[in-house]
Amino acid sequence: MTKPLRVALIGTGFMGKAHSHAWRTAPRFFDLPLDPRMSVIVGTDPERTASAAATYGWDEASTDWRAVVERDDIDAVDICSPGDTHAEIAVAALAAGKHVLCEKPLANTLEDAAAMASAATAALDLVALCGFSYRRTPALGLARKLIADGRIGQVRHVRAQYLQDWLTDPDAPATWRLDRERAGSGALGDIGAHSIDTAQWLTGSLITEVSAVLRTFVDERPVRTGVVGLGGVGDRDAPRVPVTVDDAGAFTARFDDGAMGVFEFSRMATGRRNANRVEVNGERGAIAFDFERMNELEFYDATDEEGVQGFRRVQATEAVHPYLEAWWPVGHGLGYEHTFTHEIVDFVRAVAGEAQAEPTFPQALQVQRVLAAVEESDRDRGRRTTVEATR
Numbered sequence: 035m036t037k038p039l040r041v042a043l044i045g046t047g048f049m050g051k052a053h054s055h056a057w058r059t060a061p062r063f064f065d066l067p068l069d070p071r072m073s074v075i076v077g078t079d080p081e082r083t084a085s086a087a088a089t090y091g092w093d094e095a096s097t098d099w100r101a102v103v104e105r106d107d108i109d110a111v112d113i114c115s116p117g118d119t120h121a122e123i124a125v126a127a128l129a130a131g132k133h134v135l136c137e138k139p140l141a142n143t144l145e146d147a148a149a150m151a152s153a154a155t156a157a158l159d160l161v162a163l164c165g166f167s168y169r170r171t172p173a174l175g176l177a178r179k180l181i182a183d184g185r186i187g188q189v190r191h192v193r194a195q196y197l198q199d200w201l202t203d204p205d206a207p208a209t210w211r212l213d214r215e216r217a218g219s220g221a222l223g224d225i226g227a228h229s230i231d232t233a234q235w236l237t238g239s240l241i242t243e244v245s246a247v248l249r250t251f252v253d254e255r256p257v258r259t260g261v262v263g264l265g266g267v268g269d270r271d272a273p274r275v276p277v278t279v280d281d282a283g284a285f286t287a288r289f290d291d292g293a294m295g296v297f298e299f300s301r302m303a304t305g306r307r308n309a310n311r312v313e314v315n316g317e318r319g320a321i322a323f324d325f326e327r328m329n330e331l332e333f334y335d336a337t338d339e340e341g342v343q344g345f346r347r348v349q350a351t352e353a354v355h356p357y358l359e360a361w362w363p364v365g366h367g368l369g370y371e372h373t374f375t376h377e378i379v380d381f382v383r384a385v386a387g388e389a390q391a392e393p394t395f396p397q398a399l400q401v402q403r404v405l406a407a408v409e410e411s412d413r414d415r416g417r418r419t420t421v422e423a424t425r
């Protein structure tokens with residue numbers, strides 16, 4: 035009999051749904067060393083939380099995360115609530131002896147992220163994983179392997195963009211994502227954080243300096259009356275509330291191995307739905323990826339014969355690619371939800387002591403340092419700002 039792993043999930047929204055799907059799917063497709071039990075889902079509204087429990091398949095519903103993380107019949111806490119709740123829940127859960135999976139960005143402030151990293155470091159026998167889910171895209175896993183194997187040589191350029199357009203309409207309503215108190219920052223922490231994590235993970239080097247500009251195009255938005263996708267629905271004539279975060283931004287960066295980076299992130303990039311892109315150029319080759327075509331990796335090999343050189347399109351759907359052996363025949367493709375299933379697989383294997391799951395909280399703290407440096411640089415008109423780089 036496989037030992038159970040009794041899970042409490044906090045949050046019933048977008049990520050609550052994605053993680054519920056992943057907890058249900060992971061043990062059915064992957065051979066796991068523990069048996070995940072979907073014990074409790076925690077929300078804020080009793081009716082909505084009960085409905086989420088029934089729909090997503092959780093045994094119980096609760097609106098009291100404090101009581102839930104203390105329960106003896108819970109082994110792991112999965113935090114899928116907004117950034118202002120991460121530190122308090124994660125630190126309490128680790129103190130109560132629970133393994134923790136926490137959504138990204140790790141926290142809203144550097145101070146909170148540092149407290150979480152310290153709590154994780156002190157809890158030696160517990161797993162504390164931050165949910166930078168794009169790491170679990172097979173095509174990006176292949177890119178990382180090619181770079182680590184030296185197939186593109188010394189890295190010189192990292193070019194990363196994360197572009198969405200769900201805030202393009204100036205009358206789109208306000209949500210917690212537009213409130214600094216709740217979200218920490220705007221497009222920067224929401225999607226730019228993914229690019230920062232991806233870039234550092236792909237190249238194995240850390241960002242040591244940034245020069246940034248952030249921009250808020252729409253200062254006030256109508257209050258929201260309902261939720262749809264990342265945004266919501268609202269009445270154009272409803273009272274307006276201030277937007278206290280960035281809509282978009284860009285920064286240049288230096289990496290500790292000598293490479294340079296250019297990053298751009300926006301939730302107002304009209305026409306771009308979820309274009310999470312990265313290109314890395316090295317002395318002998320390059321890789322390019324766009325999440326809107328998530329099953330494909332472009333690879334350029336400068337050692338190819340003269341006359342037939344060019345980017346080749348690799349379909350990262352073969353059993354040799356990361357996570358693919360559990361899925362479909364070659365060429366049949368995966369979707370967004372699979373990245374979360376893979377995250378749960380890695381988390382469960384780490385809890386069982388089979389492998390270390392990354393990014394750890396200290397590694398996610400490094401991303402937070404870059405986020406803080408970007409904001410500091412922007413406040414000082416783009417001054418080159420140093421990022422403390424610790425592995």
Ligand SMILES: NC(=O)c1ccc[n+]([C@@H]2O[C@H](COP(=O)([O-])OP(=O)(O)OC[C@H]3O[C@@H](n4cnc5c(N)ncnc54)[C@H](O)[C@@H]3O)[C@@H](O)[C@H]2O)c1
Nearest residue numbers: 045046047048049076077078114115116117137138139167
């Ligand atoms: N990995 C990714 O690609 C990805 C994508 C989207 C969001 N996220 C992250 O996931 C987190 C949640 O984002 P979301 O899009 O799911 O938000 P959401 O608004 O859809 O859902 C948030 C949920 O948190 C719950 N919540 C808030 N405060 C709570 C509390 N005190 N106790 C219990 N529940 C509480 C709300 O009831 C709601 O169910 C954020 O940190 C966000 O940055 C990650």
